[in-house]
Amino acid sequence: MTTTKPKKSLFRRIIKWSGITLLLIIVLLIAAPFIFKDKIVAIVKEQANNNLNAKVDFGDFDLSIFSSFPDFRFKINKVSVIGVDEFAGDTLAYINTLSADINLKSVISGGPYGVNSIIIDKARILGKVLKNGKANWDIAKPSTDTTAAAPADTAATQFNVKLKEFKIKETYIVYDDQQGGMYAKLENFNYELNGDFTQDNFVMSNLLDIAKTTFKMTGVAYLNEVHTKLKADVDMDMLKMKFVFKENEFSLNDLTLGFDGFIEMPDTNIKMDIKFNTKQTEFKSILSLIPSVYSKDFASVKTAGKLALDGYAKGTYNAAQMPAFGVNLSIKDAMFKYPSLPKSVNNINIDVKVLNPTGVLDATTVDVNRFHMELAGNPIDISAHVKTPISDPGLQADLKGTIDLASVKEFIPTEKGDELSGIIKTDISIAGHMSSIDKKEYDKFKAQGSLSIDNMNYKSSTLPYVVQLNTLLLNFSTQFVELAKFDAKMGKSDIQASGRIDNLIQYMFKDSLIKGSFAINSALMDINELMGPETPTTAATPAATTAPTSTASTGVAEVPANIDFNLDAKIGKLLYTNLVLDNMVGNIVIRKQKVDMTNLHMNTMGGALTINGFYETTNSKKPTTGLNLKVDNFDIQETFKSFNTVQKLAPVGQYAKGKFTATLENFNTSLNDKMEPDLNAVKATGTFKTAKVNVGGFPPFVKLGEALKIEQLKSMDIDNLLVNYTIKDGRVVMAPFDTKVANVPTNISGSTGFDQTIDYKWKMEIPKAMFGGAANSALTGLLAQGNAAAGTNLAVGDKIKVTALFGGTVMKPEIKTSLKDDVKSTVATVTTQVVNNAIDKAAEEAQKILEDAKAQCEKQKAEAQANADKSKADGYAEADKLVEQASNPIAKIAAKKAAEVAKKKVDEKVQKIVSDAEAKCQQTIADAQVKAAAKAAESKK
Numbered sequence: 001m002t003t004t005k006p007k008k009s010l011f012r013r014i015i016k017w018s019g020i021t022l023l024l025i026i027v028l029l030i031a032a033p034f035i036f037k038d039k040i041v042a043i044v045k046e047q048a049n050n051n052l053n054a055k056v057d058f059g060d061f062d063l064s065i066f067s068s069f070p071d072f073r074f075k076i077n078k079v080s081v082i083g084v085d086e087f088a089g090d091t092l093a094y095i096n097t098l099s100a101d102i103n104l105k106s107v108i109s110g111g112p113y114g115v116n117s118i119i120i121d122k123a124r125i126l127g128k129v130l131k132n133g134k135a136n137w138d139i140a141k142p143s144t145d146t147t148a149a150a151p152a153d154t155a156a157t158q159f160n161v162k163l164k165e166f167k168i169k170e171t172y173i174v175y176d177d178q179q180g181g182m183y184a185k186l187e188n189f190n191y192e193l194n195g196d197f198t199q200d201n202f203v204m205s206n207l208l209d210i211a212k213t214t215f216k217m218t219g220v221a222y223l224n225e226v227h228t229k230l231k232a233d234v235d236m237d238m239l240k241m242k243f244v245f246k247e248n249e250f251s252l253n254d255l256t257l258g259f260d261g262f263i264e265m266p267d268t269n270i271k272m273d274i275k276f277n278t279k280q281t282e283f284k285s286i287l288s289l290i291p292s293v294y295s296k297d298f299a300s301v302k303t304a305g306k307l308a309l310d311g312y313a314k315g316t317y318n319a320a321q322m323p324a325f326g327v328n329l330s331i332k333d334a335m336f337k338y339p340s341l342p343k344s345v346n347n348i349n350i351d352v353k354v355l356n357p358t359g360v361l362d363a364t365t366v367d368v369n370r371f372h373m374e375l376a377g378n379p380i381d382i383s384a385h386v387k388t389p390i391s392d393p394g395l396q397a398d399l400k401g402t403i404d405l406a407s408v409k410e411f412i413p414t415e416k417g418d419e420l421s422g423i424i425k426t427d428i429s430i431a432g433h434m435s436s437i438d439k440k441e442y443d444k445f446k447a448q449g450s451l452s453i454d455n456m457n458y459k460s461s462t463l464p465y466v467v468q469l470n471t472l473l474l475n476f477s478t479q480f481v482e483l484a485k486f487d488a489k490m491g492k493s494d495i496q497a498s499g500r501i502d503n504l505i506q507y508m509f510k511d512s513l514i515k516g517s518f519a520i521n522s523a524l525m526d527i528n529e530l531m532g533p534e535t536p537t538t539a540a541t542p543a544a545t546t547a548p549t550s551t552a553s554t555g556v557a558e559v560p561a562n563i564d565f566n567l568d569a570k571i572g573k574l575l576y577t578n579l580v581l582d583n584m585v586g587n588i589v590i591r592k593q594k595v596d597m598t599n600l601h602m603n604t605m606g607g608a609l610t611i612n613g614f615y616e617t618t619n620s621k622k623p624t625t626g627l628n629l630k631v632d633n634f635d636i637q638e639t640f641k642s643f644n645t646v647q648k649l650a651p652v653g654q655y656a657k658g659k660f661t662a663t664l665e666n667f668n669t670s671l672n673d674k675m676e677p678d679l680n681a682v683k684a685t686g687t688f689k690t691a692k693v694n695v696g697g698f699p700p701f702v703k704l705g706e707a708l709k710i711e712q713l714k715s716m717d718i719d720n721l722l723v724n725y726t727i728k729d730g731r732v733v734m735a736p737f738d739t740k741v742a743n744v745p746t747n748i749s750g751s752t753g754f755d756q757t758i759d760y761k762w763k764m765e766i767p768k769a770m771f772g773g774a775a776n777s778a779l780t781g782l783l784a785q786g787n788a789a790a791g792t793n794l795a796v797g798d799k800i801k802v803t804a805l806f807g808g809t810v811m812k813p814e815i816k817t818s819l820k821d822d823v824k825s826t827v828a829t830v831t832t833q834v835v836n837n838a839i840d841k842a843a844e845e846a847q848k849i850l851e852d853a854k855a856q857c858e859k860q861k862a863e864a865q866a867n868a869d870k871s872k873a874d875g876y877a878e879a880d881k882l883v884e885q886a887s888n889p890i891a892k893i894a895a896k897k898a899a900e901v902a903k904k905k906v907d908e909k910v911q912k913i914v915s916d917a918e919a920k921c922q923q924t925i926a927d928a929q930v931k932a933a934a935k936a937a938e939s940k941k
Contacts, residue, residue, distance in 0.1 A: 305334025422456025465491025864917030
């Protein structure tokens with residue numbers, strides 16, 4: 001009889017299988033990120049690089065499920081998108097952390113991948129539009145498929161965005177539109193969007209907070225570091241593409257606007273009906289938009305007066321049409337006063353209306369019916385009316401006022417140490433249509449009045465020099481503005497000018513070309529002081545190397561495109577870097593993004609320099625320059641030390657002493673962002689002339705002297721030098737020329753590369769007596785061997801023809817020398833070994849004197865370098881200690897500045913140690929050369 005096992009209870013079976021199922025789920029949750037991680041990352045990289053014309057990269061990434069169940073949370077760090085081609089070096093985007101919640105079911109099923117949430121943290125964004133209209137965000141690669149485009153297939157994409165949440169945190173955004181003249185900077189940008197985008201109808205909530213908003217148009221700052229906030233709920237009808245604004249607030253500092261209405265986008269037309277108005281009526285709210293007023297003490301400012309600001313936009317917007325719009329601003333009987341200051345700004349009354357009833361831009365009218373205020377008792381009145389601004393601007397404007405600048409500090413807080421004084425007076429009226437000026441019908445356009453500034457002094461803690469504007473007088477007329485007087489001093493620099501400006505009104509209202517002609521005089525122009533101290537450079541941190549960059553921050557000095565100025569300059573002394581330029585006179589024309597210099601003459605380097613040439617920035621990333629120079633009686637040493645280009649063109653200048661005259665013709669090249677020329681692309685010609693130059697210690701010449709055992713060649717005089725040279729393919733090529741080297745007739749040809757390689761051929765006729773007695777015996781024996789080999793019967797004459805070939809580099813030259821028979825070309829190589837075997841004892845002792853001196857020199861330099869290294873290490877450590885000991889951020893900033901100053905002093909001390917050692921070393925060598933020359937002379941007796 002079989003015994004039947006009792007069945008387990010249903011409850012126990014449920015517990016068992018539930019436990020197994022739960023265990024499997026936990027295992028799946030743990031394993032899933034690792035299973036799908038590589039798959040998703042590969043898809044992200046592949047999709048990005050396949051579809052974007054940019055360099056896309058990112059750092060560490062993570063994929064988890066616990067914090068976002070039932071979604072995957074994909075988190076990626078240090079995402080960068082860097083431009084190529086015209087935007088090479090520009091970082092379009094750098095995102096410190098990017099996270100996205102991806103639907104788990106869509107991942108398991110193999111896509112499309114549903115994206116429910118995106119969070120961007122600590123990003124830096126650069127949006128840039130070049131002058132040609134090319135935008136750096138237009139990076140989508142064009143399709144290579146030449147077949148007709150099929151209707152869009154949404155299933156083709158690997159991602160299906162159905163957002164419920166979108167956040168941007170602590171982000172920095174710059175928009176630089178060079179074509180439109182628009183610039184915006186958003187600092188500490190925070191934005192949060194919530195809404196169920198999976199639905200056809202839902203409420204989208206928007207929260208925006210920007211710590212500092214700056215907006216400029218054509219150089220005018222309309223918003224300057226304004227705190228911006230937005231709170232907006234929008235009813236979203238996705239089927240009709242209609243969006244209705246509900247409770248909304250938009251704030252700029254203390255000015256808060258409320259707006260309502262709708263935007264509808266059924267097709268390419270955008271229909272709208274939006275109205276806005278201020279929620280406050282106090283004048284103080286709009287006063288907060290003035291940067292000089294809106295400060296930490298703004299809350300205590302006493303104000304009075306009423307504000308009204310409203311506007312609307314109604315109609316259709318598309319490529320050919322604008323909606324109707326209008327803005328009204330009214331300020332009545334307003335004033336403000338700081339409690340700590342003695343005076344106030346009173347009787348502020350402003351009435352401004354901008355109206356466009358049809359949507360046609362030319363129908364816009366701007367009416368500044370009244371603009372009056374009294375600054376500490378100084379009245380200012382402005383009225384202006386503009387109509388038909390597109391087709392033919394009609395203008396009527398009056399500006400009248402007097403400002404005592406010394407009174408400004410009595411009603412506006414100024415920075416500690418700032419000083420301002422002087423009187424500004426203006427009384428200007430204009431009336432008429434722009435077409436009257438264009439047609440030169442000056443009788444139909446009125447422009448008259450003047451602007452004067454007298455005895456203005458400005459001193460600021462942020463400016464390293466005082467600005468004194470003794471006199472400025474501008475007289476306005478219909479045809480031009482006369483600069484009747486200008487006399488100013490900025491630091492040590494003075495400048496006086498007179499002239500006229502044409503097309504000023506067209507320039508202001510139509511962005512037309514502005515023309516002018518000026519005579520400029522100055523006794524001293526210190527460009528170094530005006531440019532200010534150099535910003536110390538520090539080593540880049542890893543974070544800094546990946547942060548967004550823009551070539552807009554380069555050192556290229558861009559020439560404006562819309563000015564046409566003719567300048568006649570006369571400057572007594574101009575200081576720039578280490579150059580001192582005296583008696584500068586000449587003509588400079590600035591036109592079409594190009595600066596042309598004509599007969600710009602000056603004295604410098606102990607001689608005179610005349611420049612004809614140009615500098616142009618049509619391509620701001622690659623400016624070009626062309627020069628024709630005439631140098632007269634320059635000092636070689638001063639010239640070499642002052643110009644980096646000369647150091648590359650003529651490295652021998654470091655070892656040469658004397659005066660020279662030279663020309664440089666058709667020197668045309670492009671410049672990099674550091675304003676350095678591309679020397680390898682230069683093609684130029686020129687001449688170099690000197691009556692006498694001494695060259696001592698130049699490595700190739702020293703090597704030649706050692707090879708031939710002729711001390712005079714190591715430090716030589718070169719007489720009556722006239723060289724024609726060509727610059728091409730990165731080399732300075734000298735045409736063959738005759739001269740005397742240490743009184744030896746010599747023919748020289750060859751070239752020096754900008755990479756410091758040398759390739760020269762010298763044909764010399766050396767007097768037999770220069771070799772000394774023992775060397776002459778060796779030469780006779782060597783020639784006898786050559787005669788035996790060639791079957792000739794030549795004898796050693798009074799002059800010996802030697803060919804020297806120079807190779808290698810300037811600092812490590814390679815020298816080959818040979819004797820050559822003019823008749824049968826019998827060549828016998830003169831090697832250092834042959835000459836050394838024949839050298840007498842006196843020459844050997846002379847060589848030993850030099851070698852001992854060199855050894856002593858190297859020892860002195862090594863000891864000095866060790867001392868310098870220790871001093872630098874100790875000094876830098878002390879400076880860094882200042883920063884480490886700083887206990888708070890402000891103290892650290894101060895400590896860093898102090899450390900920079902300390903390190904600069906350490907560098908100066910270190911440089912002096914090395915320089916002193918080098919000078920001592922050179923003196924040791926010079927003394928040894930004198931002793932060796934005396935000893936070597938014994939070998940010739």
